[in-house]
Amino acid sequence: MARNPISIRTFILGLLTQQPMSGYDIKRFLKSLSWLIGSPSFGSLYPALRALLEEELVTVEVVPREGKPPRKIYSVTEAGKQAFVEQSGQSTTSDVSLKTFVMYLILSDSLSRAELLACLRQRQAQVTAQQESLQKGLVAQEEEQQGGQQMALDYGLAIARAELAWLDQAMERLA
Amino acid sequence: MARNPISIRTFILGLLTQQPMSGYDIKRFLKSLSWLIGSPSFGSLYPALRALLEEELVTVEVVPREGKPPRKIYSVTEAGKQAFVEQSGQSTTSDVSLKTFVMYLILSDSLSRAELLACLRQRQAQVTAQQESLQKGLVAQEEEQQGGQQMALDYGLAIARAELAWLDQAMERLA
DNA sequence: ATGTGCATGTAACTGGTTACATGATTCG
DNA sequence: CGAATCATGTAACCAGTTACATGCACAT
Numbered sequence: 001m002a003r004n005p006i007s008i009r010t011f012i013l014g015l016l017t018q019q020p021m022s023g024y025d026i027k028r029f030l031k032s033l034s035w036l037i038g039s040p041s042f043g044s045l046y047p048a049l050r051a052l053l054e055e056e057l058v059t060v061e062v063v064p065r066e067g068k069p070p071r072k073i074y075s076v077t078e079a080g081k082q083a084f085v086e087q088s089g090q091s092t093t094s095d096v097s098l099k100t101f102v103m104y105l106i107l108s109d110s111l112s113r114a115e116l117l118a119c120l121r122q123r124q125a126q127v128t129a130q131q132e133s134l135q136k137g138l139v140a141q142e143e144e145q146q147g148g149q150q151m152a153l154d155y156g157l158a159i160a161r162a163e164l165a166w167l168d169q170a171m172e173r174l175a
Numbered sequence: 176m177a178r179n180p181i182s183i184r185t186f187i188l189g190l191l192t193q194q195p196m197s198g199y200d201i202k203r204f205l206k207s208l209s210w211l212i213g214s215p216s217f218g219s220l221y222p223a224l225r226a227l228l229e230e231e232l233v234t235v236e237v238v239p240r241e242g243k244p245p246r247k248i249y250s251v252t253e254a255g256k257q258a259f260v261e262q263s264g265q266s267t268t269s270d271v272s273l274k275t276f277v278m279y280l281i282l283s284d285s286l287s288r289a290e291l292l293a294c295l296r297q298r299q300a301q302v303t304a305q306q307e308s309l310q311k312g313l314v315a316q317e318e319e320q321q322g323g324q325q326m327a328l329d330y331g332l333a334i335a336r337a338e339l340a341w342l343d344q345a346m347e348r349l350a
Numbered sequence: 351a352t353g354t355g356c357a358t359g360t361a362a363c364t365g366g367t368t369a370c371a372t373g374a375t376t377c378g
Numbered sequence: 379c380g381a382a383t384c385a386t387g388t389a390a391c392c393a394g395t396t397a398c399a400t401g402c403a404c405a406t
Binding site: 018032033034035036037038095096097098099100102105106108109126127130133134137149151152154155156158159160161162163165166170 | 271341
């Protein structure tokens with residue numbers, strides 16, 4: 001089980017577990033998902049990498065390139081792998097935002113199958129529950145014909161439906 | 176135009192523009208959307224309300240209830256309404272996360288129709304663009320048969336499709 | 351020439367979280 | 379009888395943003 005807000009440190013650690021990358025690589029990858037979860041700034045990215053390095057959870061390979069600042073490719077150490085398992089394995093919160101959920105999905109390769117499944121099931125439960133209350137909210141507002149937040153609720157429902165459909169499929173594939 | 180990350184202060188101001196509420200009310204409402212955007216803590220909610228009060232952008236009506244701590248219902252002042260328009264009207268970023276987008280949707284009643292439309296169009300452009308790069312990403316990974324982040328990309332595509340469909344509909348209704 | 355992308359980093363700040371404190375009421 | 383919900387608030391802390399600094403390569 002594993003669904004707490006993920007700190008950028010743990011997130012990076014997980015990403016590097018999947019494949020060695022430079023800070024810039026990480027940024028580029030995350031930017032391609034920014035419309036979903038936003039992407040962290042260099043001001044948090046680089047210091048996080050440095051911290052991981054100091055704790056010896058990752059190593060760098062400095063690839064010099066004539067003139068230009070050298071590329072620094074980070075890889076996870078054994079200790080790093082362990083640390084990630086520990087950090088991602090401690091679950092407390094049952095209420096998770098879409099952003100956090102997506103972050104876990106991105107790290108899914110570094111998660112055990114059981115953990116991933118638990119994560120999906122939990123999300124399913126949460127979205128199902130709130131979909132219902134959303135539906136009630138919409139009906140209530142129609143009666144008041146006050147239109148307030150109608151758009152947001154409607155959007156929420158559309159996304160909820162899509163997510164539940166995807167979850168069903170994903171869990172089937174996994175089983 | 177209006178799509179920057181919204182601070183909790185501005186967000187609350189916008190919510191109160193739609194209808195007077197107490198701090199707890201705000202929290203409850205936001206909690207019902209927490210699976211989408213997460214909900215702020217009391218530790219940020221109450222101080223924000225207090226700040227708005229001090230700047231006279233809102234007023235309180237204290238409703239005492241025997242014994243219990245009194246309910247405090249906040250309403251926006253004229254100055255508050257103006258301030259909200261100003262703050263939500265300054266656009267700089269073109270790259271917005273789903274969370275920010277939903278926050279604008281929640282405030283859609285307090286936005287001008289033109290602003291709302293611009294917001295939807297911008298989101299459409301952004302999601303369309305990144306959907307394409309997502310598709311490329313998926314194909315590329317299948318070739319490598321490395322499965323890395325496959326889940327996240329697949330999820331992203333599903334959500335993107337749903338969102339675009341919703342956006343089409345929403346814009347039609349608006350026109 | 352001017353700007354955008356590549357590539358790395360630091361320092362100052364601040365927005366928001368965590369944890370605490372308080373207390374009545376209702377539900378199981 | 380304990381737990382959860384209602385309802386408000388404060389203080390300490392820190393994770394992350396903003397803004398800055400540097401510099402080459404490539405396209406318009």
